[in-house]
Every structure is written in structure tokens, then in C-alpha cells.
Amino acid sequence: MRLLKESQPEFVSGEVLCKELGVSRTAVWKHIQALRAEGYDILSQQNAGYRLVGVPDRLYPQEILSGLKTEFIGRHIFYYPQAPSTNILARDLALSGAPDGALVVAEEQTGGRGRLGRGWFSPCGKGVWCSLILYPSVNPAAAPPLTMLTAVAVARAVQQAAGLVPGIKWPNDLLLGGKKICGILTEMSAEIERINYLIIGTGINVNLNGEDFPEEIRDSAASLKMFTGRDVSRIKLLQAYLQEMEQLYRIWLEEGFSPVLELWKEICVTLRRPVRVSSLKESVEGWAEDVDEEGNLILRLENGALRKFVAGEVSLRPF
Numbered sequence: 001m002r003l004l005k006e007s008q009p010e011f012v013s014g015e016v017l018c019k020e021l022g023v024s025r026t027a028v029w030k031h032i033q034a035l036r037a038e039g040y041d042i043l044s045q046q047n048a049g050y051r052l053v054g055v056p057d058r059l060y061p062q063e064i065l066s067g068l069k070t071e072f073i074g075r076h077i078f079y080y081p082q083a084p085s086t087n088i089l090a091r092d093l094a095l096s097g098a099p100d101g102a103l104v105v106a107e108e109q110t111g112g113r114g115r116l117g118r119g120w121f122s123p124c125g126k127g128v129w130c131s132l133i134l135y136p137s138v139n140p141a142a143a144p145p146l147t148m149l150t151a152v153a154v155a156r157a158v159q160q161a162a163g164l165v166p167g168i169k170w171p172n173d174l175l176l177g178g179k180k181i182c183g184i185l186t187e188m189s190a191e192i193e194r195i196n197y198l199i200i201g202t203g204i205n206v207n208l209n210g211e212d213f214p215e216e217i218r219d220s221a222a223s224l225k226m227f228t229g230r231d232v233s234r235i236k237l238l239q240a241y242l243q244e245m246e247q248l249y250r251i252w253l254e255e256g257f258s259p260v261l262e263l264w265k266e267i268c269v270t271l272r273r274p275v276r277v278s279s280l281k282e283s284v285e286g287w288a289e290d291v292d293e294e295g296n297l298i299l300r301l302e303n304g305a306l307r308k309f310v311a312g313e314v315s316l317r318p319f
């Protein structure tokens with residue numbers, strides 16, 4: 001694949017492939033057939049050799065790795081055409097010793113999981129449904145802001161790959177035109193002072209059309225394609241996400257959450273405005289004053305008092 005890509009749009013001769021790979025012509029032919037079965041469009045012409053004409057819209061590890069500029073995030077990839085949930089698979093892989101920064105990615109999830117026990121709609125080939133496995137040696141109490149860090153990474157990746165500028169809704173939903181285009185679900189296994197593993201699950205709605213979404217979420221969810229008007233490369237988006245993630249994760253490990261929080265605040269669209277924070281128990285209205293170093297939302301209530309929220313669903317209210 002590397003040789004075919006390097007010589008695009010020209011042919012590579014069968015002889016060069018045999019020589020470079022140290023295999024027979026029959027072996028080269030078999031491999032080309034295998035690539036065709038994966039969806040690669042490869043022309044073969046007598047006396048000229050092979051030419052790559054088209055690459056399938058699939059999140060194959062070799063495509064993600066080709067041109068990926070990271071040192072450890074996404075360098076080890078577990079790929080599934082279909083998975084129940086990448087977060088669940090990632091947990092099993094972490095338990096059996098998957099390397100730090102390993103990526104689990106699926107074309108489709110049959111039991112995608114969302115926050116607060118909800119599901120996550122993950123149709124085949126239309127989004128980036130993935131989980132990262134990390135083993136940060138920090139106190140478990142320092143881990144929650146990682147979800148906010150991830151939101152910053154996705155926002156920057158969306159800007160690079162699709163030219164769109166999403167906003168963050170506290171704590172970590174990404175919005176375009178007021179609709180959700182990405183959700184993040186972080187899960188952790190820890191002892192009092194030590195993290196065993198951390199799973200950061202990210203679902204980005206990339207190339208869904210409006211009518212692809214189930215009716216219940218059609219008013220509140222959207223995809224990148226609905227704003228660009230054309231397909232967005234899932235590979236480019238995922239690569240940009242992994243690169244941004246590595247950069248921000250390093251900053252977080254070395255300098256703490258403050259510099260990342262500053263970036264997060266720049267992208268947040270639910271700060272310094274009237275909001276409603278809802279949880280299973282209650283719904284509280286107030287002014288979104290700030291977000292503290294632990295990622296908690298500080299709400300100024302109507303009576304002037306300040307109240308801290310660790311979790312909840314924010315909705316905007318008119319000024």
C-alpha cells in the first residue's frame with residue numbers, strides 16, 4: 001500500500017513490488033486481491049503493473065497510521081467493523097495489558113453508550129466511534145478534567161479537518177448551530193491513589209444526513225456533513241484528533257489542567273450567560289459565572305449566592 005500510494009497516480013511494476021517486498025509475483029497478486037476485497041480500487045495492466053485508483057471510506061489501521069504524527073497516542077490500533085461499544089472493548093483490552101495510547105475504533109456500534117446511562121447512535125461508516133486507553137500516573141481525583149481536554153482536542157480537530165468551529169457546552173458536548181455533533185464518555189478504574197486505566201470514548205457525528213438520525217434526537221443532534229454540505233474525511237478527522245490529543249495530554253501531564261482550561265474557556269459557549277442546569281434530582285437556573293480548576297461549573301443563583309455543579313445537563317436561557 002505504501003508503494004502504491006507513493007507512486008500514485010503512476011503504476012508500480014509487479015517487478016518492483018516483488019523486489020521491494022521480497023516475495024513472488026503470485027504472492028503480490030494474492031495481496032492485491034486481498035486489498036481489493038477490503039475495498040481498495042487497484043488497476044492492473046499488463047506490462048505496466050498496478051495503480052491505486054481509490055481508497056475505501058474505512059477507518060483501517062493502515063490508513064489511520066499513514067501520515068499520523070504522534071508518538072504514542074493511536075500508534076496501536078484495534079479495529080472492528082462492528083462492535084457492541086468501543087468503550088467496553090477498550091476496558092477488556094486495558095485489562096489484558098493493551099499499550100498506553102492504544103486506540104479502539106469501530107465502523108459501527110450496536111450498543112453505543114452515552115452519558116447518564118443513555119445510548120449513543122453509531123451507524124456504520126458515518127462517524128468516528130472510538131476509545132483511547134490511557135494509564136496516566138496521576139491521582140484519580142485529577143482525572144475528570146481529561147474529558148474537557150478531549151472536547152478541546154475534538155473541537156480543534158473538527159476545525160482542521162472540516163473547517164468548522166464548534167462550541168463546547170459544559171462539560172464536554174460539542175455543538176454546531178446549537179446541535180450536538182460530538183459526545184465524550186470517560187470511564188476509569190482506580191484505587192484510592194492510583195489509576196488502573198482510563199478509557200476516553202469519543203463519538204463524532206461526521207457524515208450522517210439529517211434523516212439518518214432517529215426521530216427522538218433529530219432536533220438536538222447534527223453531523224459535520226450537515227454544515228459542510230459534503231462528506232468529511234473521517235481518517236483526516238481522526239488523525240487530527242489523535243495529534244491534538246497527544247499535544248494537550250502532554251501539556252496536562254507536565255503543567256496541569258490550567259493551560260488546557262484556558263483553551264477550553266475560549267471555546268465554551270455556555271459561560272457568562274443565563275443557563276439552566278438539570279440533573280435527575282433538580283433543575284436550577286442561574287448565571288454561568290465560571291468553571292473552576294476541577295472542571296466544576298460555578299453558577300450564580302438568582303439570590304446572588306454561588307453554587308458549584310460537578311455534573312448536570314446545561315441548557316441555555318434567553319438573556
Ligand code: BTN
Nearest residue numbers: 085113114115130183184201203
Ligand atoms: C454522550 O452521551 O455525550 C457521550 C457519548 C459517547 C459516545 C462514544 S462513541 C465511542 C465510545 N463508545 C461508546 O459506547 N461510547 C463512546
